[in-house]
Amino acid sequence: MPELPEVETVRQDLSEQILGKLIAKVTIHQAGILKNPATTLRRALEGRSFEKIERIGKLLQLFLDDRQHILLAHLKMTGQFLYQKSGKIEAGIYPLLYASQAGGEKAAGQFREHQAERGLEMQHIHALFEFQDGSKLAFRDARKFGYLQLVKTAELKKVEERYGIDPLRNNYTLELFEKAFLRRQKSIKSILMDQQLIAGIGNIYADEICHQTGLKPKKSAANLTKKQLEQLYFSSIDILNHALRHKGTTLKDFTRPDGSKGENHFQLQVYGREGEKCHRCAGTIKKIVYLGRGTHYCDHCQK
DNA sequence: CTTTCTGTTAGAAA
DNA sequence: ATTTCTAACAGAAA
Numbered sequence: 001m002p003e004l005p006e007v008e009t010v011r012q013d014l015s016e017q018i019l020g021k022l023i024a025k026v027t028i029h030q031a032g033i034l035k036n037p038a039t040t041l042r043r044a045l046e047g048r049s050f051e052k053i054e055r056i057g058k059l060l061q062l063f064l065d066d067r068q069h070i071l072l073a074h075l076k077m078t079g080q081f082l083y084q085k086s087g088k089i090e091a092g093i094y095p096l097l098y099a100s101q102a103g104g105e106k107a108a109g110q111f112r113e114h115q116a117e118r119g120l121e122m123q124h125i126h127a128l129f130e131f132q133d134g135s136k137l138a139f140r141d142a143r144k145f146g147y148l149q150l151v152k153t154a155e156l157k158k159v160e161e162r163y164g165i166d167p168l169r170n171n172y173t174l175e176l177f178e179k180a181f182l183r184r185q186k187s188i189k190s191i192l193m194d195q196q197l198i199a200g201i202g203n204i205y206a207d208e209i210c211h212q213t214g215l216k217p218k219k220s221a222a223n224l225t226k227k228q229l230e231q232l233y234f235s236s237i238d239i240l241n242h243a244l245r246h247k248g249t250t251l252k253d254f255t256r257p258d259g260s261k262g263e264n265h266f267q268l269q270v271y272g273r274e275g276e277k278c279h280r281c282a283g284t285i286k287k288i289v290y291l292g293r294g295t296h297y298c299d300h301c302q303k
Numbered sequence: 304c305t306t307t308c309t310g311t312t313a314g315a316a317a
Numbered sequence: 318a319t320t321t322c323t324a325a326c327a328g329a330a331a
Contacts, residue, residue, distance in 0.1 A: 001309085001310035001311085002310075002311090003310070003311095006310090058311080058312095074311085074312090075311090076310090076311045076312075076325095077309070077310060077311055077312095077326090077327095078309090078310085078326090078327080078328095124327090141326095142326080142327050142328070143309095143311095143325085143326045143327050143328085144325080144326055144327080145311065145312080145325065145326065146311090184319085184320095185319075185320075186319080186320060186321090190320075190321085193311095194320095195311090195312075202310060202311070203309095203310055203311085204310060205310095249310085251309090251310065252309080252310080252329085253309095253310080254310080271310090291321070291322090292321080292322065292323080293309090293310085294308085294309080294310090
């Protein structure tokens with residue numbers, strides 16, 4: 001679920017929450033989500049702290065203060081980082097998640113009762129980081145597509161080479177953007193979502209960018225005019241920054257580390273609006289399956 | 304009950 | 318070489 005605006009929101013939130021805090025204890029509940037042995041991760045993290053957090057595309061990079069190791073975290077579809085200042089994370093964050101959803105405090109109260117009756121523990125927490133000050137950070141992922149990977153500085157460089165230009169980095173220039181489209185035989189949407197060309201755009205924002213630009217997602221990237229490429233470039237920046245200002249899109253699973261939701265789903269123009277009126281013309285939003293993904297567009301104003 | 308769908312992406316297949 | 322499809326998984330919706 002999380003695309004660039006969501007991952008960037010998590011990066012900003014965590015940067016305020018955990019930087020400089022001594023990591024007292026690392027607990028791994030599900031080693032399958034790790035790309036290293038659990039002991040390697042524990043030895044590298046315990047007794048140290050995170051110094052800064054960066055991001056390329058949808059990949060988070062948590063730099064350790066030993067200046068030698070970086071913890072990479074990918075949330076894939078349903079991954080979450082949850083942070084809580086004190087108390088049992090099982091008892092604290094889950095009700096918070098419910099409280100932030102429809103039903104609000106009532107649902108949170110129901111969950112507390114349910115938990116008390118069944119002795120239920122919070123599900124899908126695969127790794128838990130406990131800090132010296134009593135606060136805790138959980139890595140949670142229902143579908144287990146996400147992962148944590150500890151790398152050294154040299155390996156990070158190799159990882160970054162797999163990624164294209166990031167819309168929030170200073171190498172995101174019109175020239176390099178155009179280069180991603182040059183002499184390529186695939187569609188606009190396919191290029192926008194190709195992480196090796198442009199890093200961070202996923203299914204939702206690809207559709208939104210195409211709509212703002214007035215171009216169909218399936219349209220071939222070949223034969224685009226200079227002006228159309230320019231519009232795509234500026235739309236990509238606009239759509240992603242707009243979503244970031246609204247702290248990301250929560251359709252189902254995305255939450256910020258404090259359990260609160262993003263607000264950008266109210267801003268979407270085409271994604272999830274099948275059958276509804278286009279906000280720009282008299283058309284109706286269509287949904288097709290393209291590249292194995294739900295693809296939304298207005299047949300009337302997108303050419 | 305079973306089947307279908309989901310915001311990602313590495314690796315396979317075309 | 319480049320582009321598209323599929324599998325990994327869990328759970329909500331149909």
